[in-house]
Amino acid sequence: MSEPDSQEQIAVVLPDGSELAVDADATVEDCAYEIGPGLGSDTVAGKLDGDLVAKEQPVYDGAELEIVTDGSEEYLEVMRHSASHCLAQAVCRHYDDVDLAIGPPTDEGFYYDFDNLDIDEEELSELEREMEEIIAEDYEIEREDLSIDDARERLADEPYKLELLEEFAEETDTVSFYSQGEWEDLCAGPHVDSTGEIGAIELLEIAGAYWRGDEENTMQTRIYGTAFEDESDLEEFLERKQEAEKRDHRRIGNEMDLFSIQDVTGPGLPLYHPPGKTVLKELEDFVADLNDDAGYDYVETPHVFKTDLWHRSGHYENYADDMFIFDVGDDEFGLKPMNCPGHAAIFQDHSWSYRDLPIRYAENGKVYRKEQRGELSGLSRVWAFTIDDGHLFVSPDQIESEVEEIMDMIVEVLETFDLEYEMALATRPEKSVGSDEIWEKAESQLESVLEARDLDYEVEAGDGAFYGPKIDFAFEDAIGRDWDGPTVQLDFNMPERFDLNYVGEDNEEHRPVMIHRALYGSYERFFMMLIEHYEGRFPLWLAPEQVRVLPISDDNLGYAQQVANEFDDFRVEVDGRDSTLERKIRAAHDDRVPYQIIVGDNEEEAGNISVRDRFEDQEYDVEIDEFRGHLEVERDEQRTEPDFLQ
Numbered sequence: 001m002s003e004p005d006s007q008e009q010i011a012v013v014l015p016d017g018s019e020l021a022v023d024a025d026a027t028v029e030d031c032a033y034e035i036g037p038g039l040g041s042d043t044v045a046g047k048l049d050g051d052l053v054a055k056e057q058p059v060y061d062g063a064e065l066e067i068v069t070d071g072s073e074e075y076l077e078v079m080r081h082s083a084s085h086c087l088a089q090a091v092c093r094h095y096d097d098v099d100l101a102i103g104p105p106t107d108e109g110f111y112y113d114f115d116n117l118d119i120d121e122e123e124l125s126e127l128e129r130e131m132e133e134i135i136a137e138d139y140e141i142e143r144e145d146l147s148i149d150d151a152r153e154r155l156a157d158e159p160y161k162l163e164l165l166e167e168f169a170e171e172t173d174t175v176s177f178y179s180q181g182e183w184e185d186l187c188a189g190p191h192v193d194s195t196g197e198i199g200a201i202e203l204l205e206i207a208g209a210y211w212r213g214d215e216e217n218t219m220q221t222r223i224y225g226t227a228f229e230d231e232s233d234l235e236e237f238l239e240r241k242q243e244a245e246k247r248d249h250r251r252i253g254n255e256m257d258l259f260s261i262q263d264v265t266g267p268g269l270p271l272y273h274p275p276g277k278t279v280l281k282e283l284e285d286f287v288a289d290l291n292d293d294a295g296y297d298y299v300e301t302p303h304v305f306k307t308d309l310w311h312r313s314g315h316y317e318n319y320a321d322d323m324f325i326f327d328v329g330d331d332e333f334g335l336k337p338m339n340c341p342g343h344a345a346i347f348q349d350h351s352w353s354y355r356d357l358p359i360r361y362a363e364n365g366k367v368y369r370k371e372q373r374g375e376l377s378g379l380s381r382v383w384a385f386t387i388d389d390g391h392l393f394v395s396p397d398q399i400e401s402e403v404e405e406i407m408d409m410i411v412e413v414l415e416t417f418d419l420e421y422e423m424a425l426a427t428r429p430e431k432s433v434g435s436d437e438i439w440e441k442a443e444s445q446l447e448s449v450l451e452a453r454d455l456d457y458e459v460e461a462g463d464g465a466f467y468g469p470k471i472d473f474a475f476e477d478a479i480g481r482d483w484d485g486p487t488v489q490l491d492f493n494m495p496e497r498f499d500l501n502y503v504g505e506d507n508e509e510h511r512p513v514m515i516h517r518a519l520y521g522s523y524e525r526f527f528m529m530l531i532e533h534y535e536g537r538f539p540l541w542l543a544p545e546q547v548r549v550l551p552i553s554d555d556n557l558g559y560a561q562q563v564a565n566e567f568d569d570f571r572v573e574v575d576g577r578d579s580t581l582e583r584k585i586r587a588a589h590d591d592r593v594p595y596q597i598i599v600g601d602n603e604e605e606a607g608n609i610s611v612r613d614r615f616e617d618q619e620y621d622v623e624i625d626e627f628r629g630h631l632e633v634e635r636d637e638q639r640t641e642p643d644f645l646q
Contacts, residue, residue: 010061022059029055032067042069045078045190052077054176054189056143068190070197076229080105082141082191083131083198083227088112089183090130091223095119100185101160101211101220108237109226113209115160117221124203124223131201138196139180143189151175151186160211161186200234201227204241215373243479249531250378256536256544256592259379268376268383270524275544278571279530280523282542284364286416286638287388287519290409296362296390301342303366307332312497313341322369324383339365340491340516343391344498347512352502357512358394358402364523365389379528386523392515393500396438399513400445403471403488406517407449410486413519414475417530418640421475421485423455426463433467434492442490442513443469467493468513477533483525489516536592537614540642541635547572548593550584552600559604563597566624570631589614594642595631617645 008024012031022031028048032055033040043055045068052074059065068074084103087110091098095117103112146154148169154177155161165186168175178187180195192198203225211217228234253259258276265271272280291298307325310316315338316323324335336342343361352359366386375381394402414421425446428439446469450457457471464470468490475485491514494500501509520526530538540546547570551560557576564572575584581598588596598610598618611627612618630644 010059012059012061012063012065015064015066020065024061026059027055028053028057028059028065028067031059031065035067039067039069044068044070044072044075044192047074052190054143054191056145056176056189076227077105078190079192079198079229080110080227081189082195083201083225084110084112085141085178085180085183085185085187085191086131086134086195086198086201087127087203087223087225088114088185089134089180090127091117092183093130094127099160100158102164103185109204109224111222111224113211113220113222115211115218115220119206119221119223121206124206127223128201128203131203134181135195135198135201137181138194140194141178141180141191143191144177144179145174146177147174148172151177155186158186199227199229200231201225202234202238210372213372213375240479244481244532247479247532247535248378249380249528252531252536253378255590258531258544261378261382266383267373268371268381270379270382270384276527278544279538279542280527283520283523283527284388286413287364290412290519291362291390294360294405294409296360299343299346299361299363301336301339301346301363301365303368304333304335305342307334309341309345310334310337313344313494314497315341319369322371324368324370335368336365337367337369339363339367339387339389340391340494340514341498343389344494344500344514347393348498348500352393352512354395354502354504354510357502358392358398360390360392362388362390379524382524385525388518388520388523390515390517390519392517393495393502393512394515395502395504395510396441396513399442399490399515400449402515403446403449404452406488406515407453407471410473410488410517410519413486414473416638417533419475419477419485419533421473423450423457424460424463424472424474425450425457426460426465426470426472428464428469429462429466431466432464433496438492439469442492446471446488446490465489465491467491477529478535483529485521486519487517487521490514491516538592538594539638539640540594540631541638543592543594544571545573545591545593546570546635547595547597547631548588548591549574549597549599550581550588551576552581552598554578556599556601556604560597560599563599563609563624567597567628567631570635585612589616595644597627611644613642613645615642615645619645 009021010024011019011021014020020031020034022034028046029040029043032043045055046053047066047068048063088100088103091114098117099115101113101115151165155165175186176188177184178189178191203223205224207222208219209222211220226237256275257273259270259272261270307316319337323337326333347359364386366384368384371381371383392402427443470487470489472487473485474482476482494514495511500512502512504510547567549560549564551557560574564574585596594614596612598612603609609622609624610618610620611622
């Protein structure tokens with residue numbers, strides 16, 4: 001029997017699977033000291049069941065605990081959080097009557113939102129110097145826990161903090177404040193121990209942001225910044241950022257006349273100009289060929305459905321706030337946010353035998369999602385976008401072979417664009433539908449596909465969709481940025497909700513499994529990525545204009561047109577402007593045309609051409625048939641770079 005004054009014990013689970021017994025009121029830091037005094041003194045924060053928390057956070061029985069030190073991957077996130085406080089302190093020193101909102105870390109840095117702040121980009125350098133002074137002062141960052149009532153009193157002049165506090169009051173009796181020097185903020189943490197531990201910082205830009213991301217709320221001023229442990233990492237980041245800005249698809253899209261998003265049409269609703277639609281059509285044709293080879297049947301569903309469909313599919317309860325919904329008479333309709341319920345309805349309209357399966361439907365389906373206006377950005381986030389959707393209805397024993405074929409299609413797409421990619425197996429989340437047996441078999445089948453191909457992949461436990469596990473692809477662009485890409489998802493929910501059946505060999509009705517797949521994801525997002533990946537210098541097969549013929553003088557214009565006619569299987573233009581050859585070459589280079597054909601008196605007399613590529617290499621006395629033959633091979637093999645002169 002325990003002694004009367006003994007403390008109740010609980011156990012936390014460490015990363016190696018072992019258990020650590022600690023007092024019931026122990027914090028993350030207490031646990032670290034139990035493991036060892038050195039680890040205890042190095043503790044910056046902790047992770048409880050995967051969530052980053054302050055080192056003062058109490059642990060609980062059965063919690064999975066990981067200690068965060070300055071050598072941990074999460075340390076940068078903690079330091080950036082402290083940098084956001086440093087920014088807010090600098091703002092409060094320089095500007096009166098500013099209302100503080102929120103200031104979290106991000107993947108690339110941090111930001112802080114302010115109300116009643118009138119500031120322009122030129123003033124950022126002054127704020128940056130103030131931040132550096134705060135860092136040099138090495139203020140201790142101290143945590144204080146207060147009751148809700150005491151916190152209300154302290155935040156009496158902070159309307160946005162009071163709003164947050166009332167939400168916290170629904171879940172807890174106490175909240176925490178962090179102070180550094182004369183400044184403090186309502187915050188859950190975690191933070192580094194002092195401002196002196198904040199490394200190299202840089203303020204990046206000013207933007208507008210709605211409070212809580214709701215466009216019905218006040219527009220606030222958001223200041224973005226970044227922080228790294230040392231100057232070299234910061235410089236590397238800034239160089240990468242500069243390169244990303246040079247590749248910005250919005251700027252290049254305007255320069256190349258690919259697309260526009262105009263006020264008159266509405267936000268997030270892109271208009272594709274002829275050059276942009278040319279690229280999209282090539283992407284569509286590429287996928288169409290893959291679908292044809294794999295035995296898909298194309299279907300088409302309307303842009304709008306009665307919301308009865310979305311209630312049945314379960315999307316209404318999850319997506320209603322993001323849908324465009326309107327009434328027509330007594331009926332409620334909605335623009336479709338997804339294509340899959342329509343495909344399930346098509347399957348439901350027939351009687352099927354096991355001999356008919358698998359059924360494979362494909363659609364380049366336009367969908368609509370009502371993103372917040374402040375989150376819309378070029379083609380990366382829009383209201384209207386097109387998914388290269390595929391939905392398969394299969395028997396359970398067909399899952400593995402169908403997933404293998406989809407994987408082949410996805411790999412062909414990514415390798416065609418010369419993209420490096422990684423894969424992850426996302427398994428059953430806490431909230432899910434379907435039996436344990438079905439999930440175990442489905443996860444095993446997906447794992448079997450990955451293992452059979454000897455592929456490297458990560459297991460993302462609990463990251464599957466509620467309706468089934470999935471294989472996710474992520475790829476890297478030319479400057480090292482990661483993008484979410486194609487996906488293969490198993491779905492046990494939709495067939496259940498739509499009561500989909502097929503008759504098996506036993507003459508009994510069975511439930512099919514639905515497979516969702518997209519080879520690009522959405523055309524808009526993939527197009528955006530390609531613009532930035534190639535910096536607008538598309539491969540020959542994608543380029544809106546593939547060849548431009550440049551006559552040296554007006555006397556050669558007739559021959560230039562004759563040459564262009566020899567390349568009528570390609571997208572070719574003749575630059576017949578009254579301009580110098582140098583200017584024509586520069587214009588073709590700026591327009592990112594893969595090849596230029598130059599014709600003058602010598603070429604016209606010899607009946608040949610000179611060829612110049614986008615690398616500014618040039619070859620003279622080229623036979624027309626030779627160059628046309630090369631272009632056909634380069635286009636048909638979908639090579640990623642012009643290589644006639646390489």
